[in-house]
Amino acid sequence: MTGSDRICAALDFPTWSAAEPFARAVAPGVGMLKVGLELFVAEGPPAVRAAAALGRPVFLDLKLHDIPNTVEGAARSAARSGAALLTVHASGGSDMVAAAVRGAGPEVKVLAVTALTSLDDADLDEIGLAGPAESAVVRLARLAVRAGARGIVCSPQEVHAVRAAVGPGVLLVVPGVRPAGAAKGDQSRIATPSQAVRAGADVLVIGRPLREGNDPAAAARAIAESIQE
Numbered sequence: 001m002t003g004s005d006r007i008c009a010a011l012d013f014p015t016w017s018a019a020e021p022f023a024r025a026v027a028p029g030v031g032m033l034k035v036g037l038e039l040f041v042a043e044g045p046p047a048v049r050a051a052a053a054l055g056r057p058v059f060l061d062l063k064l065h066d067i068p069n070t071v072e073g074a075a076r077s078a079a080r081s082g083a084a085l086l087t088v089h090a091s092g093g094s095d096m097v098a099a100a101v102r103g104a105g106p107e108v109k110v111l112a113v114t115a116l117t118s119l120d121d122a123d124l125d126e127i128g129l130a131g132p133a134e135s136a137v138v139r140l141a142r143l144a145v146r147a148g149a150r151g152i153v154c155s156p157q158e159v160h161a162v163r164a165a166v167g168p169g170v171l172l173v174v175p176g177v178r179p180a181g182a183a184k185g186d187q188s189r190i191a192t193p194s195q196a197v198r199a200g201a202d203v204l205v206i207g208r209p210l211r212e213g214n215d216p217a218a219a220a221r222a223i224a225e226s227i228q229e
């Protein structure tokens with residue numbers, strides 16, 4: 001895998017017309033494009049199709065979390081959009097993750113989000129996921145993989161432990177990635193791209209560090225070079 005193959009660029013924009021120039025600029029230098037809640041709520045499946053037309057697999061990040069029957073239906077609808085990957089929250093439980101896998105069908109990889117990278121140990125404690133983060137994340141990752149998830153979303157700080165727990169065949173997708181010196185924003189559990197890859201990340205989800213400069217393609221190139229093996 002080249003460095004650029006490992007980068008997933010987050011299209012966190014309010015409309016497709018706002019996202020398109022960025023998506024076109026970064027697509028040749030990344031392995032995947034992510035349509036998340038902001039864009040999907042505004043534009044729906046056409047945004048997934050427009051992103052896929054740029055020639056990269058699309059990760060539809062809906063972080064589904066509801067009763068199993070509802071999630072199964074939502075995953076079935078999401079699969080019709082042409083997305084290659086779809087997120088659900090592992091904390092929805094085994095039956096919910098299994099329902100998402102059924103709904104998504106064989107063409108769409110269900111990824112389970114463990115504990116959001118914006119949460120620190122105190123936040124996790126407050127929502128009842130008593131820390132340290134790593135133990136909650138590993139527990140949720142195991143549950144999700146047992147229920148059929150083909151990938152796990154976790155922070156770079158837990159990726160090593162998650163890899164040890166779930167083995168080599170599971171795709172580890174890692175947001176909360178900040179090149180040295182980049183603003184942390186609302187992220188808590190962060191590391192640099194090269195630290196994340198060395199710890200075992202397969203894919204790095206990167207948004208603001210690519211979007212905030214005036215040359216997203218150059219930003220993607222610099223990150224790709226920093227993780228080239």
Ligand SMILES: O=C(O)c1cc(=O)[nH]c(=O)n1[C@@H]1O[C@H](COP(=O)(O)O)[C@@H](O)[C@H]1O
Pocket residue numbers: 010012036061087113115116117118153154175176177185187205206207208209
């Ligand atoms: O599922 C995700 O992609 C995700 C999970 C998570 O725990 N944390 C997280 O930041 N993300 C997403 O990853 C992207 C990170 O964006 P930046 O913080 O701007 O690099 C956003 O699109 C988030 O929605």
